Amino acid sequence: MDDFFGGVVIIVIIIFVWPVYNSFHSPTNGEHTGFVTAIENSGYIFHTTSAYFKTNTQSSQEDKYCVTDPVVIDELKQYQESNQNITIEYSNNFLMPFWQCKRTDQSIITGVK
Secondary structure, three states: OHHHHHHHHHHHHHHHHHHHHOOEOOOEEEEEEEEEEEEEEEOOOOOEEEEEEEOOOOOOOOEEEEEOOHHHHHHHHHHHHHOOOEEEEEEEOOEOOOOOOOOOOOOEEEEEO
16 A cells, blocks of 8 residues: 555656746846747647747857747747847746746747837
């Protein structure tokens, strides 16, 4: 019986505790000027949208951000098609739920200038 209880505890930790623990971040906010290179939709159950962003078109460094607002997603798609230089505003709360953004995304894009 003790082995069964131990297995249940491990499963509960994996299913409930690990995703919540893995969602904590240092709060940040700021701006980034550059070009949108790609918009990616992913997920079967929890659909997330990521935006890839470069400071200039020749740069090999590409930053990845989460986008949760449908209006901002549409704006970013338009700027991606026009290859226009823009400034995005981003923030990162203390807790970023895993169903909202992937763990690999740096911050959430909150607006476009």
